[in-house]
Amino acid sequence: MKDAEIMAKNPNRPLSPHLQVYRWSPQMAISIFHRATGFILATVGMVTLLWWLSAIGGGAESYATFQKYVVSAGESATGFETAVNWFFRLLGLAVTFSFFQHLASGIRHLVLDIGAGYELKANRTWASAAFIAAFFATAFVVLFVASRFLGV
Amino acid sequence: MDSRTYIGRVRGLGSAKHGGEHWLKQRLTAIGNILLTTWLVVSLLLMPNFDQATLAQWLAQPTVAVPMILMIVNIFSHARLGLQVLIEDYVHDEGLKFGAMALLNFYVVASAVFGIFVVAKLAFTGASA
Numbered sequence: 001m002k003d004a005e006i007m008a009k010n011p012n013r014p015l016s017p018h019l020q021v022y023r024w025s026p027q028m029a030i031s032i033f034h035r036a037t038g039f040i041l042a043t044v045g046m047v048t049l050l051w052w053l054s055a056i057g058g059g060a061e062s063y064a065t066f067q068k069y070v071v072s073a074g075e076s077a078t079g080f081e082t083a084v085n086w087f088f089r090l091l092g093l094a095v096t097f098s099f100f101q102h103l104a105s106g107i108r109h110l111v112l113d114i115g116a117g118y119e120l121k122a123n124r125t126w127a128s129a130a131f132i133a134a135f136f137a138t139a140f141v142v143l144f145v146a147s148r149f150l151g152v
Numbered sequence: 153m154d155s156r157t158y159i160g161r162v163r164g165l166g167s168a169k170h171g172g173e174h175w176l177k178q179r180l181t182a183i184g185n186i187l188l189t190t191w192l193v194v195s196l197l198l199m200p201n202f203d204q205a206t207l208a209q210w211l212a213q214p215t216v217a218v219p220m221i222l223m224i225v226n227i228f229s230h231a232r233l234g235l236q237v238l239i240e241d242y243v244h245d246e247g248l249k250f251g252a253m254a255l256l257n258f259y260v261v262a263s264a265v266f267g268i269f270v271v272a273k274l275a276f277t278g279a280s281a
Contacts, residue, residue: 038231038234039234039235039238041231046231046263047263049267050267053267053271054267056204056207056208057208057211057270057273059204063207099189106185107186110179110182113179148202
């Protein structure tokens, strides 16, 4: 019998406990964040990397297009261009945070792989530390970009 | 009596029939990514400016083009391994799974070849505007 048929027959059957029944903890959040950030990096992140490289290779004009949409639309931009620019900026912020989050929790995974860091308290501490490190690294990049490119 | 080595007994086991290969490749590419992306981030922070001409000259140098190509290969391999796990976990229909895996392979191989070509062209033909 397929899962859907079983569900139709007895909707109140006991279910195995899943995400929604647990109280969220840093250890739990970091696991799903690792997967989600990896997905963002593998899609938006990698396409942006290729766009950036090919814009450099394509010459001044193609790089100006990349810059207009991803960095700053400039003052002569139309409302639509500004909106697209903000959309890409948000994606850029997501990719930046994803990069540092995936890096920090990836390093945590490598430490766990050698058999260290499984004690409850240490495990919780390093999970939280990975989030904090990713947050501050992202903030640093945002400030760097704002001061170097946007004249803030 | 089984006279094979321990690694020989493990190879080909597990539900994926690949033993620990996928797991190990994921870790090795992860370590490579730490080194290569750290190189990229530090290079970007040290960049004097972000004009196309400056970046093109920077990228055309062998000492930049080589790690950049390595980074593309490593990142896309790691992403392929990771997205493969997502497909295996969430796509249950065998046909859809086969299609998704095929698309994934097209995506990462085509993207990586494109990226390598862009860098190689700059490196071999020089940075012209």
